[in-house]
Amino acid sequence: LKPDQFDEDSLPAYDELDDILKSLIEGEHAVEDIVARGHDLETVLRVWKMLDRAEYKRRQAPPGVKITRRAFGRDRRYPLTNRFTGKV
Incomplete structure (x- = not known):
């Protein structure tokens, strides 16, 4: 972040x-x-769209450590092509 820039300027409060995110990723809630x-x-829709748009970045990263039931990687894969958006 730049000086005097804060995450909460563009994102919801951390809590x-x-x-x-926990509900969308680990809980798989609608x-x-x-x-x-x-x-x-x-x-919620804004967070879902940010999560969806960043899917390709997770494919470029090396596998991460699995510390929860639903890890990015093999446990959570969404298609990157054909404008797939899943059920929102």
């Missing part, structure tokens, strides 16, 4: 972001379920 738990629909 909210962590809960949304957007509707996350919104029903009290999160803003626009925020």
Whole structure:
């Protein structure tokens, strides 16, 4: 980050972001379920889109250590072609 630049300038608060990401990745919850738990629909959709757009970056990285039930890599693979977006 640049001096005087903060993550929360462009992202939700860490506690909210962590809960949304955990729900999407580890819990495999639908957007509707996350919104029903009290999160803003626009925020959840924005996080989902950022996660989806960054999928190709995870393919370029070496395999990481698996420390949770759902690790990036073999446990979570989404197609990169044909504008696949999955069920939101």
